[in-house]
Amino acid sequence: MSNAESEKCACPDCVCTVHPDEALTRDGKRYCGTACADGHRDGSGCGHRGCNCHG
Numbered sequence: 001m002s003n004a005e006s007e008k009c010a011c012p013d014c015v016c017t018v019h020p021d022e023a024l025t026r027d028g029k030r031y032c033g034t035a036c037a038d039g040h041r042d043g044s045g046c047g048h049r050g051c052n053c054h055g
């Protein structure tokens with residue numbers, strides 16, 4: 001079995017962790033969702049509980 005570990009979302013302000021198999025990959029970085037992957041262009045947060053990232 002591989003010991004895949006969760007890693008932090010590539011968004012600098014995001015405190016979420018993402019599992020490599022479930023992460024949204026953009027430009028070789030892993031994000032917890034499209035909001036982070038798009039750099040919060042529309043100003044919306046990732047929507048995960050306890051996280052206040054807005055880009």
Ligand SMILES: [Zn+2]
Pocket residue numbers: 009013014015016032036046047048051052053
């Ligand atoms: Zn977040």
Ligand SMILES: [Zn+2]
Pocket residue numbers: 009010011014015016031032033036046053
């Ligand atoms: Zn994120």
Ligand SMILES: [Zn+2]
Pocket residue numbers: 011012013014035036040046053054055
């Ligand atoms: Zn974010």
